[in-house]
Amino acid sequence: MRNVPTNTVPLRIITPGARRVAVLGAGSWGTTFAKVLADGGADVSLWARRAELAREIAESRRNSDYLPGIDLPPNLWASSHLREVLDTSEMVFLSVPSQSLRENLRAVREMIPAGVPVVSLMKGVEKGTRYRMSEVIAQELDIEPGRIAVASGPNLALEIAKEQPTAIVVSSSDPQTASQVAVAAHAPYLRSFTNNDVIGTEFGGVLKNLIAVAVGIVDGVGYGENTKASIITRGLAEITSFAVASGARPETMSGLAGLGDLIATCGSPLSRNNTAGRLLGQGYSFEDVVRRMNQTAEGLSSVAPVLELADGLGVDMPIVRQVAEVLAGTMSPRDIAPHLTTDGDDLPQDEHQR
Ligand SMILES: NC(=O)C1=CN([C@@H]2O[C@H](COP(=O)(O)OP(=O)(O)OC[C@H]3O[C@@H](n4cnc5c(N)ncnc54)[C@H](OP(=O)(O)O)[C@@H]3O)[C@@H](O)[C@H]2O)C=CC1
Ligand SMILES: O=C(CO)COP(=O)(O)O
Numbered sequence: 001m002r003n004v005p006t007n008t009v010p011l012r013i014i015t016p017g018a019r020r021v022a023v024l025g026a027g028s029w030g031t032t033f034a035k036v037l038a039d040g041g042a043d044v045s046l047w048a049r050r051a052e053l054a055r056e057i058a059e060s061r062r063n064s065d066y067l068p069g070i071d072l073p074p075n076l077w078a079s080s081h082l083r084e085v086l087d088t089s090e091m092v093f094l095s096v097p098s099q100s101l102r103e104n105l106r107a108v109r110e111m112i113p114a115g116v117p118v119v120s121l122m123k124g125v126e127k128g129t130r131y132r133m134s135e136v137i138a139q140e141l142d143i144e145p146g147r148i149a150v151a152s153g154p155n156l157a158l159e160i161a162k163e164q165p166t167a168i169v170v171s172s173s174d175p176q177t178a179s180q181v182a183v184a185a186h187a188p189y190l191r192s193f194t195n196n197d198v199i200g201t202e203f204g205g206v207l208k209n210l211i212a213v214a215v216g217i218v219d220g221v222g223y224g225e226n227t228k229a230s231i232i233t234r235g236l237a238e239i240t241s242f243a244v245a246s247g248a249r250p251e252t253m254s255g256l257a258g259l260g261d262l263i264a265t266c267g268s269p270l271s272r273n274n275t276a277g278r279l280l281g282q283g284y285s286f287e288d289v290v291r292r293m294n295q296t297a298e299g300l301s302s303v304a305p306v307l308e309l310a311d312g313l314g315v316d317m318p319i320v321r322q323v324a325e326v327l328a329g330t331m332s333p334r335d336i337a338p339h340l341t342t343d344g345d346d347l348p349q350d351e352h353q354r
Pocket of ligand 2: 123153154155156157209212261264265270271272273274296297298
């Protein structure tokens with residue numbers, strides 16, 4: 001990263017008439033999403049928790065830690081001061097690691113302008129409470145669910161930062177909020193759809209991470225395409241059972257936030273969850289994997305709360321259970337495979353039975 005003197009923070013230049021939006025979290029996704037919003041015409045302020053990263057973004061229009069080689073647009077400004085970033089924003093997007101959301105919301109609670117939509121870009125479940133991110137937001141900000149939206153889909157950050165075309169779905173219980181956010185969250189290379197299935201949209205993003213870890217594991221072991229395709233297909237069945245039992249609509253799971261994201265994440269070495277799985281499959285321990293990953297792999301934190309929720313719902317999640325066992329070191333990565341997803345005494349199993 002360029003060494004910029006600490007006292008030079010470029011001033012924010014406001015474009016008259018442009019929508020003012022704030023993004024909290026300047027990792028790969030927060031920065032990429034800020035670029036999408038700016039390329040869609042908004043005036044964007046981005047919060048980076050490290051002052052030197054905020055300065056690099058604001059001054060050099062680069063985030064070399066997370067998006068090397070990507071030029072950021074001039075209408076994207078960054079600061080490490082939350083109040084400056086949130087001041088007069090008309091929409092707030094959240095993109096910090098899921099396990100840190102609650103503490104971050106507590107810090108900004110009083111700074112978020114009244115009545116503005118708050119949008120989760122995150123794909124995790126809080127450990128302990130087992131809450132989805134929109135539930136944590138509703139609780140900590142004490143706002144009505146209709147003001148909250150979630151955005152999810154096949155959205156590998158670096159591909160979007162390179163302006164490779166993709167789609168995303170914005171979900172809110174209030175269709176007006178979903179449309180308002182979808183209108184802001186567009187760019188020549190990103191099309192936003194809407195739905196009102198917040199549970200399905202959020203769980204799609206959470207659960208595909210776990211299946212991506214499983215696919216990474218078998219990839220690391222050296223198994224081929226049949227094994228991966230079987231895990232992806234049975235994984236979708238497992239995801240759908242869990243989400244529907246939680247109140248989601250089944251069609252959401254075959255949409256962008258379900259199948260769409262599952263395909264992208266399971267198929268790409270850009271995926272951190274897939275990469276974490278591959279390292280496990282190559283024989284690294286959980287602790288080694290965490291040490292080697294310098295970016296967020298949400299799936300590793302979501303396994304336990306998802307299995308706890310599944311227990312409560314009475315839903316069997318054999319693939320996620322196997323991932324948990326590999327993480328715990330109680331199952332060899334070589335043994336994670338779809339043929340082990342029944343205990344043998346309930347064979348044959350109807351493929352369509354949920
Ligand atoms: N990357 C992607 O392709 C996509 C990611 N997502 C989701 O977006 C969310 C954010 O992930 P992503 O941007 O990829 O993660 P990264 O690992 O790329 O970046 C994490 C960001 O969060 C900051 N951070 C870390 N710990 C804290 C904390 N305790 N409080 C506040 N900020 C913190 C980091 O700051 P610092 O640099 O100072 O450590 C960094 O800015 C995740 O839920 C992920 O699932 C969704 C779609 C696509
Ligand atoms: O959510 C993502 C793509 O849609 C990114 O996946 P990873 O977090 O595994 O990199």
